[in-house]
Amino acid sequence: MFHGIFNPVHDIPDPYYRDTGHNVTNRSELAHILPLFTDTYQEDYFDCSEMSAFMEWYLEGHGVDTMIVAGDRSQPHNISAGGFEYEKGTGDHAWIVANVSGESILIEPTLARIVPKSLEKYYLIDITYNDIYDAVSASRSVEEYDWWTVVDIGSPVPFKTPVSLPASTKLEADIFDLVNWEREDDGLLALKQNDEIAEVARAYSRDLAARKHSGADNEGTDDSNDDDDDDELDDLLKKSGIYYFDISVKQTLSVPGPVYDYEEFLQTCLDAWAYGESGEDTGASDLDESGIGVAVDPDGNVYITQVSIRRIHCGYKGASCCKQQGYYPWCYKPWECNRGICE
Incomplete structure (x- = not known):
């Protein structure tokens, strides 16, 4: 009874997981549903932990088997890749890994972007959580992952998602x-x-x-x-x-x-x-x-x-030779005028 009262898992919204969109079946589809995070990062409020938990919830709602990962990120300098700036940083970090069609795809939660293969070496895994319940139980507090205090879990996702380009x-x-x-x-x-x-x-x-x-x-x-x-x-x-x-x-x-x-x-x-x-x-x-x-x-x-x-309207291959008063018929190089045609 005592354990049940103070179990932090009880502070997770119920029901928690829900449908957030169509099922994703490959890497390309995954890239095309990731939300746009712009100036949303706030230390100890909506940082890598909350963002990881949100992304895990969001992708699970799209039918993607997703895990929350805690570990170290050891990137010595800023790196631009795929049009985004991956800022240098060392120390504790959280991110997610999505499993799609047998491929494990690392996603940086603060950018909501698939991490390029060349940068995966900077993400050093310490522990992996299968879902929000594992993560909260291990941390013994819901506060580390309570993104739903920032984003209303019952409302449509407030972040922009990719649009479909025309043909x-x-x-x-x-x-x-x-x-x-x-x-x-x-x-x-x-x-x-x-x-x-x-x-x-x-x-x-x-x-x-x-x-x-x-x-x-x-x-x-x-x-x-x-x-x-x-x-x-x-x-x-x-x-x-x-x-x-x-x-x-x-x-x-x-x-x-x-x-x-x-x-x-x-x-x-x-x-x-x-x-x-x-x-x-x-x-x-x-x-x-x-x-x-x-x-x-x-x-x-x-x-x-x-x-x-x-x-141009003359002087090119297969066209009439150019004519100009006072000059022989001519063609642009490397063609030569032969019986009025550039060859």
Whole structure:
């Protein structure tokens, strides 16, 4: 009787576990339900312990077998990964491990983010709790994990959760329209949509997503304009049978996912394009056609490529030779004019 009165488990809401959403069956689905924690951390009020307990409750409600873990975190310096800053820290810490389709996935509760494999070495497990009851019993107090004093357990989750992005073609069209609206505000002519160029941009984004997701490339934005990059773009276009240009510009952007607000996401893309164009050696006014290609990796990171050109109407492979008074008919290098056609 005495033990029952002071059993801290009795202070856990009853019923505790409940349905919080659809069942999750793989890592990609898991990444797309994690809530967004922004400025929510408060020491001894809603810190790593309460956040771990909340995340365990939230994921169990999605059908995910989740454990609360206590141990040490020994990260000697700040590390940026996947668009998020993992701050340095040493000492006691709590986190969760989700088991999905036979894979154990470590989640940092203060960010509500899957921890990159390269950072898992900093999380040193001391003890694992199967559920909130194990954790509270071991600590002999509910106060370490009582997240429900901060978040109403009976109300909808108050944190943003990822939104579903539209089909890639719709997403590409939305970004393209925003780019043109921005150009018009700057007094520039709207770019003409070029489906052939968009397919090249789409293939480049898919390749970029595959490389980044596999760890074969570095994270970040690529707005390089050196000669090698220009040559690569020209080769990509020409391999696709696109020769009708004399100027080409490629801009790429990696946006960490998943996306929580579609309008904010579009604005991020627009700001990036505007910044990139302002730094180009070739002025944006010289470009007249463009295509945008988008790819999304399993973790919801979005890779966007915009390829823009200045179209020419003669002098390219298979086209008529250019004619100008006082000059012989000519073609752009490496083509030569042969019977009025560039070959």
